[in-house]
Amino acid sequence: MRIGLFITCVNDLLYPGTGRAVVRVLERLGHRVEFPVEQTCCGQMQANSGYRAEAVPLARRFAETFAGYDAVVAPSGSCVAMVRDGYPRLLPETAEVAARTYELSELLVDVLGVVDVGARFPHRVTYHPTCHGLRMLRLGDRPMRLLRAVRDLELVELPDAEECCGFGGTFAVKNSDVSGAMLADKCAAIRATDAEYVLAADNSCLTHIGGGLSRSGAPTRPLHYAEILAGGGR
Amino acid sequence: MxxxxxxxxxxxxxxxxxxxxxxxxxxxxxxxxxxxxxxxxxxxxxxxxxxxxxxxxxxxxxxxxxxxxxxxxxxxxxxxxxxxxxxxxxxxxxxxxxxxxxxxxxxxxxxxxxxxxxxxxxxxxxxxxxxxxxxxxxxxxxxxxxxxxxxxxxxxxxxxxxxxxxxxxxxxxxxxxxxxxxxxxxxxxxxxxxxxxxxxxxxxxxxxxxxxxxxxxxxxxxxxxxxxxxxxxxxxxxxxxxxxxxxxxxxxxxxxxxxxxxxxxxxxxxxxxxxxxxxxxxxxxxxxxxxxxxxxxxxxxATLADEVGRQALHCIRCSACLNVCPVYERVGGHAYGSVYPGPIGAVLTPQLTGVAANRSLPFASTLCGACFDVCPVRIDIPQVLVHLRQQAVDERRGHPSAERTAMRAATWIMSAGRRYTRVLRIARRATRPLAALLRRRTVRRLPWPLSAWTAERDAPLPAGESFRDWWARSREGS
The missing domain is CATH 3.40.50.10420 (NagB/RpiA/CoA transferase-like)
Structure with a gap:
């Protein structure tokens, strides 16, 4: 099976450790991962901000770049939601590759049939289910099932977990005050768990959450759950 | 009046x-x-x-x-x-x-x-x-x-x-x-x-x-x-x-x-x-x-004439979407300026008045999707919001806009793999002295327009090595 890794622009520039973790997990399970270097960005920012014409070339580019793969995996719920849910409406010819594009937990649990990836992480963590993974991809408990199989991991429930953190892409800048109010509540819920790490399937949301935690001096650190599955922190 | x-x-x-x-x-x-x-x-x-x-x-x-x-x-x-x-x-x-x-x-x-x-x-x-x-x-x-x-x-x-x-x-x-x-x-x-x-x-x-x-x-x-x-x-x-x-x-x-x-x-x-x-x-x-x-x-x-937007007319005014909306919960109905507030208001109001009279409402959402899940008549509110954002952007196409320039520049950079790789390197090199000086990869204050980000939260700096550079170095021996 040819697996293509779509790293996403945010991870490429800011969180390469997440990408390395995905490669490590999949290779440890005996799969070969390819990284087509022609890939860039899914265009979600443009599309969701109302710049449809600017998003279309990026959708076409994605479809061309990943045309030959049996499965495309990305460590981001919202970028995968953009591809799978948004692309077919944007550019109908992308529908086929869009249907083969998976968030990491979908690829592991549904396609590869794995729940225990052989990781160990002796820390107290909590998990924030990010909105697009939760409500557009319907990831359900897949990430939690993967995490529960990690040895020595203490997974504590996050209060009001399914409530949006307030990021919302350009919303965080255009409606910075409302975004900040939502962030404050999310950070308070995270602090109440006493977790060392807050995990999620999206580094964009984690940038927002982590920025809020760091600003308020909270000890909890943001971390993509792929890095737990790879067996270590960044 | x-x-x-x-x-x-x-x-x-x-x-x-x-x-x-x-x-x-x-x-x-x-x-x-x-x-x-x-x-x-x-x-x-x-x-x-x-x-x-x-x-x-x-x-x-x-x-x-x-x-x-x-x-x-x-x-x-x-x-x-x-x-x-x-x-x-x-x-x-x-x-x-x-x-x-x-x-x-x-x-x-x-x-x-x-x-x-x-x-x-x-x-x-x-x-x-x-x-x-x-x-x-x-x-x-x-x-x-x-x-x-x-x-x-x-x-x-x-x-x-x-x-x-x-x-x-x-x-x-x-x-x-x-x-x-x-x-x-x-x-x-x-x-x-x-x-x-x-x-x-x-x-x-x-x-x-x-x-x-x-x-x-x-x-x-x-x-x-x-x-x-x-x-x-x-x-x-x-x-x-x-x-x-x-x-x-x-x-x-x-x-x-x-x-x-x-x-x-x-x-x-x-x-x-x-x-x-x-x-x-x-x-x-x-x-x-x-x-x-x-x-x-x-x-x-007029709303009925819009193929995507017309689903807002399904609304039976139950207000379930208001009660689950994280934005409505923080700001209440008066912030929307319309008798129809919350997620349904953000898609209905601009269509009833024309988007020009309510340009900011389609953007009053994180697109979290909680509204769609509870809607008893399945109005895909996030989809209509994005659709109306396009209208809000499109009808301003003749006017100069810093945002449009930025969006176009982003698409231009991301439309060629090499150009994109080069820009990632520039971003990393340009911020390296700052990262060295701060001895950390977060900053507390950024210039406009990103100052809106750092008003509420710290911002990350680019990593020491991008993923693609790591891949090239470790996998392809370049």
Whole structure:
């Protein structure tokens, strides 16, 4: 099976450790991962901000770049939601590759049939289910099932977990005050768990959450759950 | 000139900032929205075929919209045959003029009102007042808002922004004949309002209502309510004038079966609402003998013309989307500047007024999708929001915009793998001295426009090595 890794622009520039973790997990399970270097960005920012014409070339580019793969995996719920849910409406010819594009937990649990990836992480963590993974991809408990199989991991429930953190892409800048109010509540819920790490399937949301935690001096650190599955922190 | 009930004085971000600073408001809203949201979730969970009901509700509404002209004529014929008089209004001004004329013809200068979004939308109370007619709201929450000289902040619970001690103060100061020792016990408050309203019900000659549904086959109007005050208005006065949006139709009486299940569970979190009133024209010797129906367009036909946006006309005004919305929960209804607030307001209002009059509303959402999940008629609110954002951007294409320049530049960079790789390297190198100086990869302050980001949160700096550089170095031996 040819697996293509779509790293996403945010991870490429800011969180390469997440990408390395995905490669490590999949290779440890005996799969070969390819990284087509022609890939860039899914265009979600443009599309969701109302710049449809600017998003279309990026959708076409994605479809061309990943045309030959049996499965495309990305460590981001919202970028995968953009591809799978948004692309077919944007550019109908992308529908086929869009249907083969998976968030990491979908690829592991549904396609590869794995729940225990052989990781160990002796820390107290909590998990924030990010909105697009939760409500557009319907990831359900897949990430939690993967995490529960990690040895020595203490997974504590996050209060009001399914409530949006307030990021919302350009919303965080255009409606910075409302975004900040939502962030404050999310950070308070995270602090109440006493977790060392807050995990999620999206580094964009984690940038927002982590920025809020760091600003308020909270000890909890943001971390993509792929890095737990790879067996270590960044 | 009174203000347009669909257009606020400030753009959403500024109005939201104003509302966010009101601590008491935020506490009231949080407690109220969470209570209704939890009740709704419990009531919906006990219906095994809820999803099928949603699909049915959505399908009926789509069918109504697909043959609206035919159904409207059928409704008019049936209602007229049953003794009602049907009037047509293209916009708010026409609708208000019709109602004002009808009230004047009765010779009275006082009307009692059933809670109605359509009359809020057209600014009827203000129009009647300008004509020397007093309109008294009889829904408890609408009465509170009217006494306080305020505007509703929620579709179903217009006084959601007040807690009970605030309501007691409003009654004591502004409701004639209120006991100065009135407490904030909910029963005492309800009793005080009941006494105040009862006299007026008995003396009212004219009532004005909206309608939740209008049955095309039979010409029947339907009102769902909790208090019974609506029923008083619908049965006691001689004249009844109902203002109804043209999208409120259902084809047949049997179609109500779907909506009478969907609406109460979604709105108040009840299996069935306490009062459902239905009337078909005039019944001799029973109830109002002078029955009028004003069918209002007010932007609905324009909304219908938009293939993506028209689903907003499915809305049955349950307000479940408001109660689960994390944005609404923080800012309340007034921030939206329209009588239709929250997620549904953000997609309905700009379509009724045209996007140019409400440019900021489609952006008043994180696109978290909680609204779509609870919508009983499956309006894909996030999809319509994005669609309206496109309209807001497209109609400004002729004007210079820093944002558009940035979006275009991003697409240009990301349209070529090499260009993109080079820009990543530049970003990393440019920030390397800063990272070395700070000895960390977060910054606390960035220049405009990213200063809006660092106002609330720290920002990350690029990693020491991008993923693609790592891949090239470790995998391809370059």
């Amino acid at each position: 009174t203000r347009n009930p669909l257009v606020g004085e400030l753009p959403f971000p500024e109005a939201a900032r104003r509302e966010l600073s009101r601590e008491q408001l935020r506490r009231n809203l949080r407690s109220a929205t969470h209570t209704i949201r939890d009740k709704r979730a419990r009531m919906v969970a006990e219906v095994p075929d809820w999803e099928e009901l949603r699909v049915a509700g959505s399908a009926i509404k789509a069918d109504v919209l697909a043959r609206l002209p035919e159904l409207l004529t059928r409704f008019e014929a049936a209602a007229t045959a049953a003794g009602a008089r049907v009037h047509w209004a293209r916009d708010a001004a026409e609708a208000c003029a019709i109602v004002t004329r009808l009230v004047r013809e009765t010779g009275t200068d006082e009307v009692v009102k059933v809670k109605s979004m359509a009359t809020q939308e057209i600014g009827l109370n203000e129009a009647l007042e300008a004509a020397g007619i007093t309109a008294l709201e009889t829904d408890l929450a609408e009465l509170i808002v009217q006494l306080a000289d305020d505007t509703p902040s929620h579709i179903l619970v217009p006084a959601i922004h007040y807690n009970r001690s605030e309501i007691r103060d409003i009654f004591r100061e502004r409701m004639a004949g209120t006991d100065p020792d009135l407490t904030d016990d909910p029963r005492a408050l309800a009793e005080a309002a009941r006494r105040y309203l009862r006299e007026r019900f008995l003396s009212a000659k004219v009532a004005v209502s909206g309608a939740n549904f209008a049955v095309a086959d039979t010409g029947t109007l339907v009102v769902l309510e909790s208090e019974g005050n609506g029923r008083m208005c619908l049965t006691l006065p001689e004249t009844l004038i109902s203002v109804v949006g043209i999208e409120k139709l259902v084809p047949t009486f049997a179609d109500l079966e779907v909506f009478l299940q969907l609406l109460p569970r979604s709105s108040t979190g009840e299996r069935m609402n306490p009062y459902t009133s239905m009337w078909t024209g005039v019944t001799s010797g029973d109830g109002p003998q002078d029955v009028h129906i004003v069918l209002v367009d007010n932007g609905r036909t």
